[in-house]
Amino acid sequence: MAGSGVFAEITDGDEFKYYFEGEWKKSASGKSVSIINPTTRKTQYKVQACTQEEVNKVMEIAKAAQKLWAKTPLWKRAELLHKAAAILKEHKAPIAECLVKEIAKPAKDAVTEVVRSGDLVSYTAEEGVRILGQGTYLVSDSFPGNERTKYCLSSKIPLGVVLAIPPFNYPVNLAVSKLAPALIAGNSIVLKPPTQGAVSALHMVHCFHLAGFPKGLINCVTGKGSEIGDFLTMHPGVNCISFTGGDTGIAISKKAGMIPLQMELGGKDACIVLEDADLDLVAANIVKGGFSYSGQRCTAVKVVLVMESVADDLVAKVNAKVAKLKVGPPEDDCDITAVVSESSANFIEGLVMDAKQKGATFCQEYKREGNLIWPLLLDHVRPDMRIAWEEPFGPVLPVIRITSAEEGIHHCNASNFGLQGCVFTKDINKAMLISDAMETGTVQINSAPARGPDHFPFQGIKDSGIGSQGITNSINMMVKVKSTVINLPCPSYTMG
Numbered sequence: 101m102a103g104s105g106v107f108a109e110i111t112d113g114d115e116f117k118y119y120f121e122g123e124w125k126k127s128a129s130g131k132s133v134s135i136i137n138p139t140t141r142k143t144q145y146k147v148q149a150c151t152q153e154e155v156n157k158v159m160e161i162a163k164a165a166q167k168l169w170a171k172t173p174l175w176k177r178a179e180l181l182h183k184a185a186a187i188l189k190e191h192k193a194p195i196a197e198c199l200v201k202e203i204a205k206p207a208k209d210a211v212t213e214v215v216r217s218g219d220l221v222s223y224t225a226e227e228g229v230r231i232l233g234q235g236t237y238l239v240s241d242s243f244p245g246n247e248r249t250k251y252c253l254s255s256k257i258p259l260g261v262v263l264a265i266p267p268f269n270y271p272v273n274l275a276v277s278k279l280a281p282a283l284i285a286g287n288s289i290v291l292k293p294p295t296q297g298a299v300s301a302l303h304m305v306h307c308f309h310l311a312g313f314p315k316g317l318i319n320c321v322t323g324k325g326s327e328i329g330d331f332l333t334m335h336p337g338v339n340c341i342s343f344t345g346g347d348t349g350i351a352i353s354k355k356a357g358m359i360p361l362q363m364e365l366g367g368k369d370a371c372i373v374l375e376d377a378d379l380d381l382v383a384a385n386i387v388k389g390g391f392s393y394s395g396q397r398c399t400a401v402k403v404v405l406v407m408e409s410v411a412d413d414l415v416a417k418v419n420a421k422v423a424k425l426k427v428g429p430p431e432d433d434c435d436i437t438a439v440v441s442e443s444s445a446n447f448i449e450g451l452v453m454d455a456k457q458k459g460a461t462f463c464q465e466y467k468r469e470g471n472l473i474w475p476l477l478l479d480h481v482r483p484d485m486r487i488a489w490e491e492p493f494g495p496v497l498p499v500i501r502i503t504s505a506e507e508g509i510h511h512c513n514a515s516n517f518g519l520q521g522c523v524f525t526k527d528i529n530k531a532m533l534i535s536d537a538m539e540t541g542t543v544q545i546n547s548a549p550a551r552g553p554d555h556f557p558f559q560g561i562k563d564s565g566i567g568s569q570g571i572t573n574s575i576n577m578m579v580k581v582k583s584t585v586i587n588l589p590c591p592s593y594t595m596g
């Protein structure tokens with residue numbers, strides 16, 4: 101059970117503590133933030149509402165701890181990460197239970213998230229020892245006008261304190277995807293978990309605590325993003341921000357100082373379906389891609405752009421699969437569960453009503469109970485409808501019928517977002533041309549968009565983000581290059 105067994109020390113009564121200087125503490129604010137169970141809509145857990153003074157202390161301690169950590173051999177850093185990964189996987193059940201209760205993630209997917217996170221941490225440790233163990237050696241005579249009098253040795257050094265802010269939908273996986281690269285690269289961490297998902301993240305942090313990382317190296321402050329977010333992101337002690345979430349990331353980018361930013365933001369991933377596509381494969385991918393975790397994935401299929409000539413067939417196949425989706429509580433491992441909050445459900449409903457008013461075809465009856473919204477495919481969506489452009493982050497999927505691939509590409513590229521997209525066709529030449537024309541960070545050919553496997557590069561363009569994630573890219577993003585140049589009194593040529 102959450103907060104019991106080895107996790108007992110992270111709670112005090114019905115409140116979860118925050119993590120600072122290697123210890124679990126209650127905030128001096130005396131205030132807590134409630135986490136509402138999306139299914140029951142009742143308070144499930146409470147976390148500390150940390151104060152600005154506490155954030156200041158955390159930053160100070162994180163800075164000091166980082167200086168020592170940077171002097172810890174790379175293999176030792178990797179060893180601790182491997183240990184944390186094993187502890188995380190060992191405790192997958194209680195952590196998954198938190199995911200079920202605070203973000204209504206279906207039970208099996210919740211376990212998968214924790215296991216995937218353990219694997220990500222181990223892979224990062226492996227990748228880190230390889231790529232951080234290598235530097236570059238340059239000689240001066242390759243540049244015009246120079247003799248061979250200078251040797252330049254470059255290596256990768258830590259940035260300092262990394263502020264990690266993940267979103268609610270993968271509070272464990274998208275937290276470790278920031279923590280592990282930061283740590284292997286010699287940085288310290290201040291984690292601000294999403295409020296919905298905070299308790300899962302606190303359990304994950306405790307696994308790192310149990311692994312024996314030095315005090316103050318990993319810290320976790322809780323509180324509403326709207327209250328402590330600006331103070332954290334504009335804090336002078338922060339040397340790098342790795343953020344995943346919605347438009348908040350755009351505002352953070354404008355306010356943050358001159359520090360490296362990794363921003364993974366929203367998406368409106370288009371699925372372009374050509375006439376020659378295998379429609380059974382497409383339908384399976386649309387249902388998995390559009391409706392898994394009730395559409396609350398940044399990489400969910402968010403608009404289907406299908407050639408008119410095959411649209412009826414495809415819609416029929418998708419509808420047949422939608423009818424089989426199990427709707428209900430995450431504890432029963434249902435496919436469609438309550439969306440994260442009432443405000444999210446209201447937002448989704450607003451998009452649905454707008455589409456209704458403007459004449460979209462409802463393939464299923466619109467049904468909602470509390471935060472639970474039944475899966476809905478909207479056919480004959482037109483560009484004047486909000487759902488054609490906005491990200492519902494819910495189980496509602498628009499279908500736009502197109503008469504040419506160019507029309508599909510045009511719709512995709514007219515979006516403010518540019519995260520992922522996909523194209524279904526048996527013609528690899530067409531697929532490549534379309535992929536090259538789509539203004540998105542990634543295009544999947546004959547499969548739905550996905551971030552994983554977690555070592556693949558993952559990036560958005562336009563309002564979908566800055567920089568690139570994926571294990572290798574994240575490690576490289578959390579270091580800077582330091583050079584030492586050896587100057588010789590006279591040219592020296594090897595074996596010369």
Ligand SMILES: NC(=O)C1=CN([C@@H]2O[C@H](COP(=O)(O)OP(=O)(O)OC[C@H]3O[C@@H](n4cnc5c(N)ncnc54)[C@H](OP(=O)(O)O)[C@@H]3O)[C@@H](O)[C@H]2O)C=CC1
Binds near residue numbers: 267333346364
């Ligand atoms: N491209 C990608 O890799 C991914 C993108 N996303 C996107 O994330 C969104 C859904 O996630 P959601 O959690 O609702 O996103 P939000 O942007 O609302 O929140 C993300 C995180 O930011 C925090 N936060 C809120 N306000 C501030 C602030 N002023 N300063 C600093 N931090 C703040 C939140 O804390 P709190 O919860 O306390 O408000 C949370 O931890 C979708 O748009 C989705 O597409 C999701 C996953 C992956």
Ligand SMILES: O=C(O)[C@H](O)COP(=O)(O)O
Binds near residue numbers: 269551552
């Ligand atoms: O938030 C998201 O949508 C995740 O980054 C998705 O990860 P996945 O595509 O590998 O499930």
